[in-house]
Amino acid sequence: MGKGKQRKQIILPPELPPEIADDDIEVSDEDLQFVDENKDYAGFVSRLDTHSINKQVTRVEGVNEDALEALYEKRRRKTLEQKENEKSVVQVDPVDALPVKSLDGEVYYRTFSQTAEVTENEGDVDKSVVKLTKAERRAKLKKTKKEAKKMGKELAKTEEVQPTQQEAALAEVKEDLTAEEAFEAKKRKLAELGMALLADPEANIKSLKEMLQFAKDGDHSIVKLGLLSLLAVFKDIIPGYRIRLPTEKELEMKVSKEVKKMRFYESTLLSAYKGYLQKLLALEKQPRFHHVVVRCICTLLDAVPHFNFRESLLVAVVRNIGSSDDVVRRICCSTIKSLFTSEGKHGGEATVEAVRLIADHVKVHDCQLHPDSVEVLMSLSFDDDLGKPEVQEGNNKMKNKKNKKRKNFEESNQPLGNDRKRSKQETIAKMKEEVAADYKAVSYTPDVEEWKRMQSETLSAVFETYFRILRHTMRSSVASSEANGNITSGGSGAHPLLAPCLSGLGKFSHLIDMDYIGDLMNYLKRLAARGSSSDSSAQKVQNLTVSERLRCCIVAFKVMRSNLDALNVDLQDFFVQLYNLVLEYRPGRDEGEVLAEALKIMLCDDRQHDMQKAAAFIKRLATFALCFGSAESMAALVTLKQLLQRNVKCRNLLENDAGGGSVSGSIAKYQPYGSDPSLSGALASVLWELNLLSKHYHPAISTLASGISSMNSAQNQVYISISPQQAFKNLLLEAESFEYNQQGGTQKSNKRKGRSTALASTLASVEPPPVDENEVSKKLRRHFILLRDIKENERLRGELDRTTSALQLYEEYKKQRQPATLKNKKSKKARTTVGM
Amino acid sequence: MRPLDEKETTAVFEKIFKFTGNNLKNIVENPSHEGPDKEPGRYCFRLHKNKVYYVSDSLVKRATNVARTKLASIGTCVGRFTHGGNFHLTIECLNLLAANAKHKVWLKPTSEMSFLYANHVLKGGLGRITESIAPGDGVVVFSMSDLPLGFGVAAKSTQDCRKLDPNAIVVLHQADIGEYLRMENQHEQIIEE
Numbered sequence A: 001m002g003k004g005k006q007r008k009q010i011i012l013p014p015e016l017p018p019e020i021a022d023d024d025i026e027v028s029d030e031d032l033q034f035v036d037e038n039k040d041y042a043g044f045v046s047r048l049d050t051h052s053i054n055k056q057v058t059r060v061e062g063v064n065e066d067a068l069e070a071l072y073e074k075r076r077r078k079t080l081e082q083k084e085n086e087k088s089v090v091q092v093d094p095v096d097a098l099p100v101k102s103l104d105g106e107v108y109y110r111t112f113s114q115t116a117e118v119t120e121n122e123g124d125v126d127k128s129v130v131k132l133t134k135a136e137r138r139a140k141l142k143k144t145k146k147e148a149k150k151m152g153k154e155l156a157k158t159e160e161v162q163p164t165q166q167e168a169a170l171a172e173v174k175e176d177l178t179a180e181e182a183f184e185a186k187k188r189k190l191a192e193l194g195m196a197l198l199a200d201p202e203a204n205i206k207s208l209k210e211m212l213q214f215a216k217d218g219d220h221s222i223v224k225l226g227l228l229s230l231l232a233v234f235k236d237i238i239p240g241y242r243i244r245l246p247t248e249k250e251l252e253m254k255v256s257k258e259v260k261k262m263r264f265y266e267s268t269l270l271s272a273y274k275g276y277l278q279k280l281l282a283l284e285k286q287p288r289f290h291h292v293v294v295r296c297i298c299t300l301l302d303a304v305p306h307f308n309f310r311e312s313l314l315v316a317v318v319r320n321i322g323s324s325d326d327v328v329r330r331i332c333c334s335t336i337k338s339l340f341t342s343e344g345k346h347g348g349e350a351t352v353e354a355v356r357l358i359a360d361h362v363k364v365h366d367c368q369l370h371p372d373s374v375e376v377l378m379s380l381s382f383d384d385d386l387g388k389p390e391v392q393e394g395n396n397k398m399k400n401k402k403n404k405k406r407k408n409f410e411e412s413n414q415p416l417g418n419d420r421k422r423s424k425q426e427t428i429a430k431m432k433e434e435v436a437a438d439y440k441a442v443s444y445t446p447d448v449e450e451w452k453r454m455q456s457e458t459l460s461a462v463f464e465t466y467f468r469i470l471r472h473t474m475r476s477s478v479a480s481s482e483a484n485g486n487i488t489s490g491g492s493g494a495h496p497l498l499a500p501c502l503s504g505l506g507k508f509s510h511l512i513d514m515d516y517i518g519d520l521m522n523y524l525k526r527l528a529a530r531g532s533s534s535d536s537s538a539q540k541v542q543n544l545t546v547s548e549r550l551r552c553c554i555v556a557f558k559v560m561r562s563n564l565d566a567l568n569v570d571l572q573d574f575f576v577q578l579y580n581l582v583l584e585y586r587p588g589r590d591e592g593e594v595l596a597e598a599l600k601i602m603l604c605d606d607r608q609h610d611m612q613k614a615a616a617f618i619k620r621l622a623t624f625a626l627c628f629g630s631a632e633s634m635a636a637l638v639t640l641k642q643l644l645q646r647n648v649k650c651r652n653l654l655e656n657d658a659g660g661g662s663v664s665g666s667i668a669k670y671q672p673y674g675s676d677p678s679l680s681g682a683l684a685s686v687l688w689e690l691n692l693l694s695k696h697y698h699p700a701i702s703t704l705a706s707g708i709s710s711m712n713s714a715q716n717q718v719y720i721s722i723s724p725q726q727a728f729k730n731l732l733l734e735a736e737s738f739e740y741n742q743q744g745g746t747q748k749s750n751k752r753k754g755r756s757t758a759l760a761s762t763l764a765s766v767e768p769p770p771v772d773e774n775e776v777s778k779k780l781r782r783h784f785i786l787l788r789d790i791k792e793n794e795r796l797r798g799e800l801d802r803t804t805s806a807l808q809l810y811e812e813y814k815k816q817r818q819p820a821t822l823k824n825k826k827s828k829k830a831r832t833t834v835g836m
Numbered sequence B: 001m002r003p004l005d006e007k008e009t010t011a012v013f014e015k016i017f018k019f020t021g022n023n024l025k026n027i028v029e030n031p032s033h034e035g036p037d038k039e040p041g042r043y044c045f046r047l048h049k050n051k052v053y054y055v056s057d058s059l060v061k062r063a064t065n066v067a068r069t070k071l072a073s074i075g076t077c078v079g080r081f082t083h084g085g086n087f088h089l090t091i092e093c094l095n096l097l098a099a100n101a102k103h104k105v106w107l108k109p110t111s112e113m114s115f116l117y118a119n120h121v122l123k124g125g126l127g128r129i130t131e132s133i134a135p136g137d138g139v140v141v142f143s144m145s146d147l148p149l150g151f152g153v154a155a156k157s158t159q160d161c162r163k164l165d166p167n168a169i170v171v172l173h174q175a176d177i178g179e180y181l182r183m184e185n186q187h188e189q190i191i192e193e
Helices: A002-010 A018-024 A029-037 A043-047 A050-066 A068-077 A079-092 A103-130 A134-160 A163-176 A179-199 A207-214 A220-237 A248-252 A257-284 A290-303 A310-319 A326-341 A349-364 A372-379 A388-413 A416-442 A448-482 A498-507 A514-528 A530-537 A546-563 A572-584 A592-604 A611-627 A630-646 A648-654 A689-693 A699-709 A724-755 A757-766 A772-835 B006-029 B057-063 B091-100 B109-116 B158-163 B184-192
Strands: B041-048 B051-056 B076-081 B087-089 B104-107 B126-130 B138-143 B148-154 B169-176
Touching: A179 A207, A179 A220, A207 A220, A207 A257, A220 A257, A220 A290, A257 A290, A257 A310, A290 A310, A290 A326, A310 A326, A310 A349, A326 A349, A326 A372, A349 A372, A349 A448, A372 A448, A372 A498, A448 A498, A448 A514, A498 A546, A514 A546, A514 A572, A514 B158, A546 A572, A546 A592, A572 A592, A572 A611, A592 A630, A592 A724, A611 A630, A611 A648, A611 A689, A630 A648, A630 A699, A630 A724, A689 A699, B006 B041, B006 B051, B006 B076, B006 B087, B006 B091, B006 B138, B041 B057, B051 B057, B076 B091, B091 B138, B091 B148, B091 B169, B104 B109, B109 B138, B109 B148, B109 B169, B126 B158, B138 B169
Parallel strands: B104 B138
Antiparallel strands: B041 B051, B051 B076, B076 B087, B104 B126, B138 B148, B148 B169
16 A cells, blocks of 8 residues: 555646645535544544655655656556556545545645644644734634534534543544644533633633643643633633632631532632643743743733733743843833723732832843833823822821810810710721721722832832932943943943933923932933033943933933922023033934934023023034034024024124123133133124025025024014024935925025025025026036936845855755655665555 | 231232132232233232232332332232231132132022122031032132132031031121122221221
């Protein structure tokens, strides 16, 4: 028999590689049913050596490539033999109940159909692990279960008629089944159990344990399926309260039947849940199950945060929150976020725990985590009046005390004869208290005090984390400077958590306690000064990027502003930092938005400025606007304009006499590289930059610049104030479209030229005469055509290279292949001789 | 008129340092453009009749022509040494301090007058304050339009100021520009001497 098969496969037409055939084959439900019903007939399938068959087939493939012709010859020669073989195949399968469609196809049909199905299912599992959302996955699970149930109904019926003999029957069936069918059966069983549980959890609670057994199966896909279906079941049947197991005393007490039943149900559920969690936590460490387990844990935490064993779930989630695996991290983060946002589900306790766990996590990992793990804290929400009611309470207490005193006073005043009355009153009061306590215990309204306590605890944990990160950043930079820069700490890479920490501080700045503000400002000041102070001494110490330092400044201002409406504090040091950071800014490297935000918060929002300081900033921003892209210079110019509007004296800068007169103060000469804005002597200079900027290629900037330079003469100008941030964004958006609009833009400027004569004269002298335009466009066209040709050439060359390399590779492969095929041939020969 | 000796120099510098911090360097190294020389000279401190003057080098050279007894004043008077040997800054040095001040306090317009009558600065009159002032630091007082009004010593740190009640003293008065009017006689006497 074996020999016949082998031969037959050798003769397989080479155009039909079996892998492709797999996908095309569709197994109808009827076929399956048939097989299911006639288990005994299908027995031969189990005896089929699928492994060797596959091997043969692949080898045939290999042969095809090499010696197609030889194969064809063989086929020609052995047509007679083939016929005999066909007969033998028929003989091999005396079961003519199986439909014979084509001679070759039949056998493979069976085997491949099984394997194909298996792989399909595995694929499903994998897919669900990778990307399906919760709801989708759930739906899918149910669907698969239903399908499985439908398919398995016939089988199930026959066996479930005698439920007592179920075990025996199952054992019997198992003997016959192959691995695949066992898998199928397990799946079905799982589905049945799950459906039964969902339909009537109280009656079928015991089957939870059975399902749990599946998770201990050897087959990985079964384990995965088991975990997922258990997850679905638990999500549905877990009650909306926390289960408290009865104490021994309570167990001793006599209870009604229903209570007993309920207790049994709860304890079974709890123990099964516990077992499930243990299994999950145990499997979490295995990389194979990691995704599935994390998904299970996250879904559970999301769905039933109020239930028992939440702590272990939280621990597992937080442990994975900084995972290097993107998928895992994202799931964990979203779970934690939803935990924070839907506090009603668990009454806020889980929030406190989670935040504290994150704090510990950060501590343990020494702040070397993915930024997401701290960014999660941003989605926390606190009551704004967190601090206020406490005061009221204090007042209440005072009042109470007073009342008590008064009462005591009154009581002492009362004659002793009223003893009886008093005792009566006391009992009444006691009763009232008891009733109130009971009511509190029963009612679901969150306790205000408790709520407040939890919030403050959460807040303290959050700020602990933030401060730890700040301190770590400082410490590490000092350490790295001591280590003489052996470790090349590249900007944000060294302090991954600083950015989310700073943004968090900015968000919760209004909640920071007054006592901490001093320390916080100190930290921020030192962090912001990190780069510049070390610049002169040693370059290697500079390990905070400009954006990070700008952020430090911004946060400092936010903290000050949100806390100190009453007291207007001048943050001199931060202004010095900003003044220097403007020079260090590089458009590609640093974030323009951050700079724009800093300009807005520090310069535009602050009402009062020193004249000297304002002048220094005006001068520096004008210089800055000259050097960088249109978006940055626009932001700078908008800030500059607002500064000039506020500080009338600084408009001396617009006048054309250098020296600044008496206003310039003690410093008679402008020092462009000075580090202190109030000592730069900017008032002694002239804003000549504006004149250049009014010839800027970008129409918006040129109009703004010329508007600013004429600010002094035109008295009643309409001031349109947009924030530098907005300006920056507008121009960034415009940047892409600007290239195309440029033609229109120049036309516009030409129009303007016609209107405003004063400007026109200056512009006309600088701009090339319009006659040249045609020539210029021609030249440009030629240039761009050349550029495009070069690019095309490059692309073609690249393609050529790729093809040649591919060809080379193929040839090498062929060379390697030949000895292998020779060997194969030999071995084949040897085997055939043995078979003979 | 003579240069300060070492003890006097430390006394003067310590006092000014309280107000200006590291900007003291600017005061000392400030180039002077007085006199006919092409090269800008420097400023220096000179002691004359218990008073300390901030003078440019070229002026010092020219002042040697005047007899010591006849010299009433030279350059900017910065302060004077008391009989006990302490150094006190006087209001004339205000411009020098204001240009290099490290700690500043801005007064609300309503409380400017009060300060100009030699009263202390109260929390209620505070318009703005630089952060990180420690008690005991020298503070220059400005009006909201950045006009220097005088100087004093901080009584409370910036941190403490937040929780202070409006009547508490923030800056202790030392000198203000009201003195030019109030003590007109005294100043005249000094010059006449």
